[in-house]
Amino acid sequence: xxxxxxxxxxxxxxxxxxxxxxxxxxxxxxxxxxxxxxxxxxxxxxxxxxxxxxxxxxxxxxxxxxxxxxxxxxxxxxxxxxxxxxxxxxxxxxxxxxxxxxxxxxxxxxxxxxxxxxxxxxxxxxxxxxxxxxxxxxxxxxxxxxxxxxxxxxxxxxxxxxxxxxxxxxxxxxxxxxxxxxxxxxxxxxxxxxxxxxxxxxxxxxxxxxxxxxxxxxxxxxxxxxxxxxxxxxxxxxxxxxxxxxxxxxxxxxxxxxxxxxxxxxxxxxxxxxxxxxxxxxxxxxxxxxxxxxxxxxxxxxxxxxxxxxxxxxxxxxxxxxxxxxxxxxxxxxxxxxxxxxxxxxxxxxxxxxxxxxxxxxxxxxxxxxxxxxxxxxxxxxxxxxxxxxxxxxxxxxxxxxxxxxxxxxxxxxxxxxxxxxxxxxxxxxxxxxxxxxxxxxxxxxxxxxxxxxxxxxxxxxxxxxxxxxxxxxxxxxxxxxxxxxxxx
Numbered sequence: 001x002x003x004x005x006x007x008x009x010x011x012x013x014x015x016x017x018x019x020x021x022x023x024x025x026x027x028x029x030x031x032x033x034x035x036x037x038x039x040x041x042x043x044x045x046x047x048x049x050x051x052x053x054x055x056x057x058x059x060x061x062x063x064x065x066x067x068x069x070x071x072x073x074x075x076x077x078x079x080x081x082x083x084x085x086x087x088x089x090x091x092x093x094x095x096x097x098x099x100x101x102x103x104x105x106x107x108x109x110x111x112x113x114x115x116x117x118x119x120x121x122x123x124x125x126x127x128x129x130x131x132x133x134x135x136x137x138x139x140x141x142x143x144x145x146x147x148x149x150x151x152x153x154x155x156x157x158x159x160x161x162x163x164x165x166x167x168x169x170x171x172x173x174x175x176x177x178x179x180x181x182x183x184x185x186x187x188x189x190x191x192x193x194x195x196x197x198x199x200x201x202x203x204x205x206x207x208x209x210x211x212x213x214x215x216x217x218x219x220x221x222x223x224x225x226x227x228x229x230x231x232x233x234x235x236x237x238x239x240x241x242x243x244x245x246x247x248x249x250x251x252x253x254x255x256x257x258x259x260x261x262x263x264x265x266x267x268x269x270x271x272x273x274x275x276x277x278x279x280x281x282x283x284x285x286x287x288x289x290x291x292x293x294x295x296x297x298x299x300x301x302x303x304x305x306x307x308x309x310x311x312x313x314x315x316x317x318x319x320x321x322x323x324x325x326x327x328x329x330x331x332x333x334x335x336x337x338x339x340x341x342x343x344x345x346x347x348x349x350x351x352x353x354x355x356x357x358x359x360x361x362x363x364x365x366x367x368x369x370x371x372x373x374x375x376x377x378x379x380x381x382x383x384x385x386x387x388x389x390x391x392x393x394x395x396x397x398x399x400x401x402x403x404x405x406x407x408x409x410x411x412x413x414x415x416x417x418x419x420x421x422x423x424x425x426x427x428x429x430x431x432x433x434x435x436x437x438x439x440x441x442x443x444x445x446x447x448x449x450x451x452x453x454x455x456x457x458x459x460x461x462x463x464x465x466x467x468x469x470x471x472x473x474x475x476x477x478x479x480x481x482x483x484x485x486x487x488x489x
Contacts, residue, residue, distance in 0.1 A: 060458025062421025152430020
């Protein structure tokens, strides 16, 4: 059996010539050719090229990834990027030599002053690296030797929706595949009974208002629809229509799907559209998920020690803590990519009140996820990422106050952390100026972050592309993108 020949035979002449120019490698075909071919490719460390069909993978450090995404942009000055000299600058104007004409959002562009607001929270040094961590993240501080902190992230996007779309899909304009979809496309699934890409949306406890999250953030874009993320719900069926309707048992549903399969095969015989085959496979996946998803979300066999580790909130479906525990269970089951969104981080005002609540939501659970993976022997090949879409300004939105201030959007620098498969622990990478406004050492663009994630998963980011609208489109764009080599083990 030749899987590449089988794939080509599924295409019409027009579709074949339209797609053959992309130089599809094993990364593109992995989800179609099966695990045997994937494993053979993954064991190769040979350099790749767009015309080399058998070598688009190399030995991965991570088999799976979990992205903890703080939607709304956490304020780096109050969490990871300690700036003690700003105490002397309270309520003074940001120097123009620091701003250097950089653009502002419409939320603060009309202010007569850009008054500096030092962090109201205390910092201490932790771990062998001596990383400065805010008092708001005590659990993260205790595991600082297990993570790499990157303080020099930056992006071009200055507003939430294009910024989140950018970091998730590689483009500020919607329509491109998300990171999880690219990983599904390039690597396929380790578990035929669960999706390769799962999305979990979490509740939050600070202000009720939050930026909307659109399904395109976990969409498949121009890839086939089986690569889009499957969002699990916290109430009712984890997936819509997972349960059989009244009057239908499993045998009847199986008969219905068999009849539907025959109709779809007849349509495929007429039109030769591979998307019809995708539809058939998705129906079959949904049928298998009727058994696998309820088992996945059944926490009754978890010991009390697990709930103690993640916190009592981990018993409540839909909380960030529950979703982190669920992500660990999915890692055990071989889910390729899990994305957990936590909203409410858009602190334009009342930061002193709302930021501690947000940190209470995520700090213990995020640290517990890393430690739980570690004690189960899963951290070595599971990549964990924590961060948002951009940073926050050092100056206050509105009048600066030591007890009540807000921060506007700031794309020029922000902080993330990474842990697990292929990432060094106890590293602090990058540096910003004394005002936390500009990167002055080791800048890291969001494309480099995504390129590094792909690299750790065994994919050369330059070799994972699809011809779309006349371009060989990649997650990481068309320019040269360096990896974050300093944090790689």
